[in-house]
Amino acid sequence: TGFSDFASAGPMGEIIPDVHDPNILWVGSRFGVYRFHRAEHSFQLFPFDQNVTYWYRPLNLQMFMDENGMLWCGGFATGLCRLNPSDGTWNILKKHGQAPNILNANTIQDIMSLDEGHLLTLTAIDDAWKVDWRQQTAEFLNISVIQTLGNPYALLHGLHTRDGDIWLAYNEGLIRLTKRDPIWGFVFFPRLLPELNRSNWQRSFAIAPDSQSLYIGTLRGNGLLVYDLKTEHTQVFSYRDLRMPETTDVLMDALCFDSSGRCWIGSDTGLLFLDKNDRLIRRFHSDSPVFP
Numbered sequence: 001t002g003f004s005d006f007a008s009a010g011p012m013g014e015i016i017p018d019v020h021d022p023n024i025l026w027v028g029s030r031f032g033v034y035r036f037h038r039a040e041h042s043f044q045l046f047p048f049d050q051n052v053t054y055w056y057r058p059l060n061l062q063m064f065m066d067e068n069g070m071l072w073c074g075g076f077a078t079g080l081c082r083l084n085p086s087d088g089t090w091n092i093l094k095k096h097g098q099a100p101n102i103l104n105a106n107t108i109q110d111i112m113s114l115d116e117g118h119l120l121t122l123t124a125i126d127d128a129w130k131v132d133w134r135q136q137t138a139e140f141l142n143i144s145v146i147q148t149l150g151n152p153y154a155l156l157h158g159l160h161t162r163d164g165d166i167w168l169a170y171n172e173g174l175i176r177l178t179k180r181d182p183i184w185g186f187v188f189f190p191r192l193l194p195e196l197n198r199s200n201w202q203r204s205f206a207i208a209p210d211s212q213s214l215y216i217g218t219l220r221g222n223g224l225l226v227y228d229l230k231t232e233h234t235q236v237f238s239y240r241d242l243r244m245p246e247t248t249d250v251l252m253d254a255l256c257f258d259s260s261g262r263c264w265i266g267s268d269t270g271l272l273f274l275d276k277n278d279r280l281i282r283r284f285h286s287d288s289p290v291f292p
Contacts, residue, residue: 013061013075020069026060028073033083045090052078054199064111064119066133072119074108080129082136093138095126104154112158114166122155122168143177144170156202169202169216196222196236206255206263215263217252224252224265224274224281237274239267239281 013028027034034049052061052075061075071083079094095105100248114120114130121129121138121182130139144152153170160166166177200221208226216225223238239250254266264284265272271284 002193011071014063015257016063016065017065018069019065025070026063026065028063028075030061033061033063033071033073035085040069046083046085046090047171048078048081048090052076062111064113066113066119068133070132070133072111072131074106074111074121075108076105078108079106080108080111080131080138082133091136093129093131095123095140101255109154109156110158112160112166120158120166122158124154125151127152128168129154143168143175145173145175157204159205161207167205169190169205171199171201174202174205174214196224196225196234200225203251204255206257208263209257209261215255217255217265217267219251219253224263237279237281239272 013030015025015027018024018026023038025036025038027036027043030052032045035044035046036042037044048092061073063071063073065071069085071085072078072080073083079092082091082093083089095102097105104124107124108121109124110122112120117132117134119129119131119133121131123129126140127144128141130141131137132139142152144155146152153172154166155170155175157169158166159169164179168175168177187224198221199219201219202216204217204220205214212229214227214229216227218225222236226235226237226238228234249269250272252265252272253268256264258264263274265274265281270284272281273284274280
């Protein structure tokens with residue numbers, strides 16, 4: 001299956017359930033996509049024509065399955081790849097142009113549903129693609145914020161909210177796609193809090209259980225940012241690895257809240273949590289106290 005070569009496989013990518021069969025999970029990898037049958041404990045690989053290679057840093061394979069059971073995925077320079085699991089055939093949508101930017105233009109950062117007939121695909125340099133998943137055609141959008149040199153910011157991650165809005169994260173802020181009148185506009189965090197002196201690449205975000213604050217996990221930034229939606233005040237909670245105190249921040253790639261309202265942080269150094277009483281981010285260990 002290729003799992004014997006796991007040491008060189010790199011990140012395994014996302015894991016998503018099959019839309020029709022609850023016994024099936026789909027696992028992304030640089031070799032292709034694996035179909036895992038949970039009852040039989042068996043894997044089947046649907047390989048790419050060539051293994052995904054990485055430049056600068058590994059990028060997890062993003063995955064999405066539409067309502068017809070077609071699997072969409074993409075990673076570094078792959079374009080948007082569509083797998084028909086019934087016959088194992090692949091179709092690929094790519095942006096065409098000159099190197100070197102074309103590699104990042106075809107680097108898929110996230111895949112999500114936009115409406116009943118379209119997917120929204122976020123890329124590293126080519127803004128967003130509106131994909132008709134039935135016709136397998138792409139419309140190239142211009143919704144990202146433009147940098148000083150004229151290129152759009154990379155769109156890193158998208159999230160549907162219960163009110164029907166879509167939030168998109170990029171390196172220095174958020175984009176809100178909505179059919180309603182906006183309640184607040186573009187927020188530039190360094191202007192609100194000048195002591196934010198690092199890149200603060202946004203990697204994850206979550207609305208607090210009381211809906212009063214937006215939590216933002218960063219990469220190569222100042223740490224966990226907590227933005228009060230009413231007062232526009234920003235709190236900063238940093239985390240330093242004691243083994244490497246010169247490291248200001250870690251990769252905060254996932255945020256969630258438990259039933260008590262405590263914020264948990266998935267990072268490249270392990271599982272962290274925010275202790276708001278002591279204003280510290282702590283690392284969870286096997287001997288840590290059990291929280292409610």
